[in-house]
Amino acid sequence: MITTIALDLDNTLLTSEKTISLRTEKVLKQLHDNGIRVVLCTGRPIKAIQPLLKQLNLLTPDDYSITFNGGLVQQNATGDILARTSLSKADIKPLHAYAKQQGIPLDVIDLTQVFSLVDLGKSEYEAFLKGLMPFTDLSFADLPADDKFGKVVSASTKAVDNREQLPAEITNKFHAVPSRRNLLEFLPQHTDKASGLKQLLAHFDDDYSNLMAFGDEENDLGMLKAAKVGVAMDNAIPAVKAIATDHTLNNDDDGVAVFLEKYFSLV
Incomplete structure (x- = not known):
């Protein structure tokens, strides 16, 4: 059973205008309200994605993000660190x-x-x-x-x-x-979005079999390979499309929303 949806940001969740479309926002909020974890996965620090977390209402105690491309697993509302790898x-x-x-x-x-x-x-x-x-x-x-x-x-x-x-x-x-x-x-070394997600899933007694992930670039390969359902955007690089279990429309055509509506039979 899918309990967690992991989303890359640029050219995946976000449109070319760096926004979340209204259709995608509605679908993700509906799934979150139904108990599905929605996890933003990014190279950015959590401070830089706070507007997106607020837009999607991902601010409950069980809401986390993967930041620094897997180097940090952080609670959204407080920034508290669940897991961390770092460099000196x-x-x-x-x-x-x-x-x-x-x-x-x-x-x-x-x-x-x-x-x-x-x-x-x-x-x-x-x-x-x-x-x-x-x-x-x-x-x-x-x-x-x-x-x-x-x-x-x-x-x-x-x-x-x-x-x-x-x-x-x-x-x-x-x-x-x-x-x-x-x-x-x-x-x-050995840090990527998949390693961060593994730590987060374990925190909830889940594993990769409970994970759906969306991405488009090389830094998404690890989580797409690991996920039970790995979805490549139509605008993804060939290497991402080659390893994905599923494909969807591009980021400007509500690719994330279109796939989720069909997979979860949303009205």
């Missing part, structure tokens, strides 16, 4: 050296802010987030040594294109995955 400054040091060698930018993210490592050059990541989190510009030497970081991102097409050539000292420590065509994310 020491972990990031070899990545910084690699980025300097390659000429690619890095931004390092903790629970409350983004640190732009401007000794590598200012990236486009701040413009991409559009004010969703505060930014601090500093050099790697000034990065707080006692902080815990959820992920490091490189807003660079070059970083994405060259990820197959990452050296062992990087791949042994990080799970490197694109979340967009020009955004490469470096997560703690």
Whole structure:
């Protein structure tokens, strides 16, 4: 039995205008009211998705989100952490050296802010987030040594294109995955949306057999493979379509709502 619906955000739940359509909002609220867990799964911090959580009324004690692409499992209303994997400054040091060698930018993210490592050059990541989190510009030497970081991102097409050539000292420590065509994310090793969902499902004495997931990009592959019902959007990349159990319309044609209405026989 499906008890949990996991939803990627950009180009899956959200339209091209970065909104949740009224039809999709109605369907998700109906299922949530019927006892189905609705879990937003994103690389963003929970502060950045609060408007979406409020829109969908996902603010009860049993409502959680997967943030930092699986690195954090958080209670929506309070931000309390159920599970966490993180990186230290020491972990990031070899990545910084690699980025300097390659000429690619890095931004390092903790629970409350983004640190732009401007000794590598200012990236486009701040413009991409559009004010969703505060930014601090500093050099790697000034990065707080006692902080815990959820992920490091490189807003660079070059970083994405060259990820197959990452050296062992990087791949042994990080799970490197694109979340967009020009955004490469470096997560703690063995961390993805599937690992976060596994921890959340276990909290409710469930497992992947109770999971339905929707996605479109490479960072959604893990949860779509793991889910009992893995749904690829029509706008998904070929690799996602290839492993999905089901397919639906694109994100601008209410793909999520259309599939859920049929699967759960909603009126």
